[in-house]
Amino acid sequence: MRRPIRPLVPALLAAGTLLTGCGGPEPLPEVAPGPRPTAKPVAAASLGGPGTACALPVSFSLAKAWEPEAVEDPEDPDFAELTRRGPATVRCEVDAKPAGHVGFLRVWTAGKGPARAALEGFVKAEKGGSGASYRETTAGALPAVEVTYTVRSALLDEDKEERAFAVAVPAGTVIVHLAGMDTGEHRAMLPAYELARTSLKAL
Template sequence: MRRPIRPLVPALLAAGALLTGCGGPEPLPEVTPGARPTAEVSAAKPVAAASLGGPGTACALPVSFSLAKAWEPEAVEDPEDPDFAELTRQGPATVRCEVDAKPAGHVGFLRVWTAGKGPARTALEGFVKAEKGSSGASYRETTAGALPAVEVTYTVRSALLDEDKEERAFAVAVPEGVVVVHLAGMDTGEHRAMLPAYELARTTLKLS
């Protein structure tokens, strides 16, 4: 049975998706790394192929948003299990859903986390500080759909690659608590190539 693993490293990615689920690992298609755009956000606009978070979708979440074409979501099995807290918790947040970009040709994931009630920025700051090797966090007020949100950009030191890589997340406060949507890629190039899918999620977010 597979368990969600927060660090994003090539060896683990090659082994299969990092989500929990029933059954053994399945064979994976060949992965072609995404383009390496020089701009911070790629100009390409992804095709919205499905919705995530609402009734009947792969993950039951307090919010819903559109997924880019070929991105595959899967709910995290039993995220409250204390035996796997090191893998399923980051600061105040618990991972609920993981969306794999591999079928879309990228090496990375969009993950949805939830935290208790409180200010979105407080939860997001705790989330970033809990990520090993994080630095240079820059926060800004923004929106997620029609909801007020806080977004952060920062870097994480990859011991495996011996380089810093960019990461990004946004948080919204909803009646059930705080929702954090986090984008992580194998390296900065993959991260930037996946930003359009992240922006699609942010701009289409709404309460479930």
């Protein structure tokens, strides 16, 4: 049976995925939110609506060459370590490798309730995460909350930035999370993340 969620890449490049082990016990410094990327990627397709790769309670634009794939059997308890994080269950992952980056944009869903509570639970459940900085923002025309934090990569033995936003829609809370192999990859992929955030619509 195929794993329901892929690591960033096999072996050496698998750092920072849901399979990553715990980081060191020392607390990491708080991450200061960086400036928004100014480069705008080309929107190649929409994700989340009827006929798209993933059935989601929201839709948003994908950057050119990013490849989406629905997660198989996300509710399967045998894969809970991979498909669950705090209150959220992963539904879709968008692979950045065809666009020349090592990382994923993943979409998670949680039950109804405040978006910030779901996002805080999501971040607290990530192994090796620390230094979370939350802020109010928007996702499309909807109010949202965003977090920037660091995760200790056991494989690379370094800290790396990660970012996510959450929005409450009628079906529940949606969390869109960006994870790359390292901070350099993360920052290079921010324009695609911003495209998803600014184009998001509730379905």
